[in-house]
Amino acid sequence: MLEAAFRGGKRYWILLGVWGSLILVGLWAWGQQFTQGLTVTGMSQDVTWGIYIAQFTFLVGVAASAVMVVLPYYLHSYKDFGRMVILGEGLAIAAVIMCMLFIFVDMGQPTRVTNVLLHPTLNSMMFWDMLALGGYLALNAVIGMVTFDAEAKEGPPPGWIKPIIILSIPWAVSIHTVTAFLYSGLEARSFWMTAILAPRFLASAFSSGPSLLIILALILRRFTKFDPGEKAIRSLALIVAYAMVVNVFFVGVEFFTAIYSDMPHHTHAFEYLYMGLHGHDALVPWMWTGAALTVTCVTLLLIPKIRNNLNVLGFICAGVIAAIWIEKGVGMVVTGFVPNPLGRITDYSPTGVEIGVTVGVYAIGFMLLTLIYKIVVNVRERMLAA
Amino acid sequence: MESKSRRTFLKETAGAALGLSCGGSVLTAACTSGEDSHGGGPVESQWAMVIDMEKSQDPAVREACYEACIQAHNIPRIEDPEERIRWIWDEEYQDVFPDQVHDQLPDDVKHAPVMVLCNHCMNPPCVRVCPTQATWKREEDGIVMMDMHRCIGCRYCMAACPYGSRSFNWRDPRPLIDKDAQGNVASDFPTRTRGVVEKCNFCAERLREGLQPACVEAANQVPGGEGALMFGNLADPGSEVNQVLSSQRTITRRVALGTGPNVFYIV
Numbered sequence: 001m002l003e004a005a006f007r008g009g010k011r012y013w014i015l016l017g018v019w020g021s022l023i024l025v026g027l028w029a030w031g032q033q034f035t036q037g038l039t040v041t042g043m044s045q046d047v048t049w050g051i052y053i054a055q056f057t058f059l060v061g062v063a064a065s066a067v068m069v070v071l072p073y074y075l076h077s078y079k080d081f082g083r084m085v086i087l088g089e090g091l092a093i094a095a096v097i098m099c100m101l102f103i104f105v106d107m108g109q110p111t112r113v114t115n116v117l118l119h120p121t122l123n124s125m126m127f128w129d130m131l132a133l134g135g136y137l138a139l140n141a142v143i144g145m146v147t148f149d150a151e152a153k154e155g156p157p158p159g160w161i162k163p164i165i166i167l168s169i170p171w172a173v174s175i176h177t178v179t180a181f182l183y184s185g186l187e188a189r190s191f192w193m194t195a196i197l198a199p200r201f202l203a204s205a206f207s208s209g210p211s212l213l214i215i216l217a218l219i220l221r222r223f224t225k226f227d228p229g230e231k232a233i234r235s236l237a238l239i240v241a242y243a244m245v246v247n248v249f250f251v252g253v254e255f256f257t258a259i260y261s262d263m264p265h266h267t268h269a270f271e272y273l274y275m276g277l278h279g280h281d282a283l284v285p286w287m288w289t290g291a292a293l294t295v296t297c298v299t300l301l302l303i304p305k306i307r308n309n310l311n312v313l314g315f316i317c318a319g320v321i322a323a324i325w326i327e328k329g330v331g332m333v334v335t336g337f338v339p340n341p342l343g344r345i346t347d348y349s350p351t352g353v354e355i356g357v358t359v360g361v362y363a364i365g366f367m368l369l370t371l372i373y374k375i376v377v378n379v380r381e382r383m384l385a386a
Numbered sequence: 387m388e389s390k391s392r393r394t395f396l397k398e399t400a401g402a403a404l405g406l407s408c409g410g411s412v413l414t415a416a417c418t419s420g421e422d423s424h425g426g427g428p429v430e431s432q433w434a435m436v437i438d439m440e441k442s443q444d445p446a447v448r449e450a451c452y453e454a455c456i457q458a459h460n461i462p463r464i465e466d467p468e469e470r471i472r473w474i475w476d477e478e479y480q481d482v483f484p485d486q487v488h489d490q491l492p493d494d495v496k497h498a499p500v501m502v503l504c505n506h507c508m509n510p511p512c513v514r515v516c517p518t519q520a521t522w523k524r525e526e527d528g529i530v531m532m533d534m535h536r537c538i539g540c541r542y543c544m545a546a547c548p549y550g551s552r553s554f555n556w557r558d559p560r561p562l563i564d565k566d567a568q569g570n571v572a573s574d575f576p577t578r579t580r581g582v583v584e585k586c587n588f589c590a591e592r593l594r595e596g597l598q599p600a601c602v603e604a605a606n607q608v609p610g611g612e613g614a615l616m617f618g619n620l621a622d623p624g625s626e627v628n629q630v631l632s633s634q635r636t637i638t639r640r641v642a643l644g645t646g647p648n649v650f651y652i653v
Contacts, residue, residue: 037580
């Protein structure tokens with residue numbers, strides 16, 4: 001089965017070549033960082049986390065969203081997701097690996113990474129996050145391989161896999177909850193210290209993750225003989241619509257609390273994001289772009305005729321991903337550091353090296369995803385031919 | 387200058403206080419868990435500092451403290467504020483005590499310099515979040531310590547500290563440390579590598595020798611600076627800090643957060 005990854009047409013090799021060269025760019029950039037220290041990044045004593053931790057946060061959501069196909073399929077026997085489930089699991093595997101890499105490249109002393117396991121610390125959310133992510137990776141790898149192997153042999157999966165699949169459902173929720181707890185338990189950062197952060201993370205994850213899955217499914221439909229199913233794609237689109245509406249509601253709830261109470265600690269972050277604070281307005285164009293995308297996409301998703309039109313759905317999904325990426329990958333992390341505990345505002349923007357490393361990590365993830373999907377498609381095409 | 391008896395007193399306070407208030411090591415755990423970080427209840431053993439804001443208005447006093455700290459801990463001199471390593475430094479009153487500032491305060495009060503450093507909190511958020519126990523609250527004397535060899539440089543503690551008291555080594559600090567003609571650094575205190583977080587340690591290495599923290603000693607040597615910084619153990623009823631805290635109006639930073647700072651300010 002795995003040998004399929006080593007055989008393919010011209011397009012397949014070009015795609016792998018693209019990922020490969022981007023990985024080389026990333027390795028070069030990381031080499032700079034490894035030899036000179038994190039001084040080569042745009043981070044500072046005031047803004048101590050930047051684009052890496054932001055991408056980590058965004059991708060945990062993408063990983064968790066596999067549950068949106070696993071749950072209907074296995075708990076509700078929603079058969080239309082039958083060909084979609086493995087794609088969701090593959091995406092989860094690639095996303096979790098990217099998450100781990102983003103944490104790794106953010107470390108000041110990457111060679112000491114094992115200290116987290118050598119000195120397990122139950123009171124640190126980072127320790128729990130490591131366990132949650134590692135466990136989730138293992139669950140998806142095992143479930144994906146066992147069920148797909150059974151399918152390729154045209155038999156039922158072994159019985160012992162069922163409880164593991166059930167376990168993976170709450171586990172998916174846990175990875176994003178624990179990631180939110182990394183932030184929401186910090187009394188020093190009022191922007192993050194909100195009980196709705198974890199629910200918000202989940203809602204935005206369940207819109208961005210399935211959106212990515214829809215785009216991937218549409219690509220597979222277009223370029224391979226394997227079709228994950230029109231009905232499955234439409235069901236996913238409905239999930240995106242619901243999740244996006246819930247996400248907008250949660251954001252609105254946050255806005256109300258901050259603006260109506262008018263407490264400076266709570267309003268400052270939102271001012272910084274949408275209007276600029278004391279002349280610091282680097283994120284303002286981003287945030288308004290995100291807001292415009294959100295409103296447009298939600299409106300379009302709520303109209304069944306448009307949502308069900310597979311010719312435009314891909315674009316709407318790209319809009320959703322961009323909106324959530326701006327929310328989590330640009331605004332969420334940096335704004336927690338503005339203003340800093342001493343009232344100072346320090347702007348942050350990633351350097352070329354940071355962007356290079358980021359692109360490299362994404363390329364590793366997408367290369368992995370390409371390999372996994374190639375194997376899946378090959379087996380499916382062979383079964384169709386038989 | 388320190389008298390001999392004073393040194394011995396400082397050296398033994400921690401151990402004695404531990405024994406007195408808890409009656410031996412077996413009970414230590416019970417004592418610790420009974421401690422209320424929100425105040426009240428006897429403290430087992432906790433070093434604390436009192437800063438007299440009036441006396442520390444003299445720039446010469448503050449400068450002496452900062453220089454002493456830099457020399458004692460081989461702190462690199464980094465001009466770029468985005469990368470500067472700070473253990474004890476100046477901030478404006480309005481930024482140190484944001485909850486005490488109102489519009490009618492005169493500008494000179496708002497902008498008055500205040501010395502800030504790690505608060506060695508009773509309930510330190512940095513310790514709570516550290517994934518490797520590279521920073522921990524030392525049981526015998528309440529100092530929030532750092533293990534530079536264990537720190538993985540994740541900077542979670544910096545996100546958690548509500549006082550901005552922690553600095554990360556974004557670059558190799560060693561070329562930027564003061565050295566004499568022979569190329570030797572000023573003190574025996576270990577220099578750091580890049581990629582780790584550091585902060586004030588209340589001069590744990592000097593307390594072990596029976597000395598006061600470098601900044602406290604330096605302030606006392608500046609004319610007019612005597613008593614600008616006071617240091618002692620909260621568990622010792624006779625300590626200078628306890629006398630000041632029980633008789634004068636003092637405040638700590640951001641009380642509402644419940645961290646329980648052990649650096650107090652006489653207003």
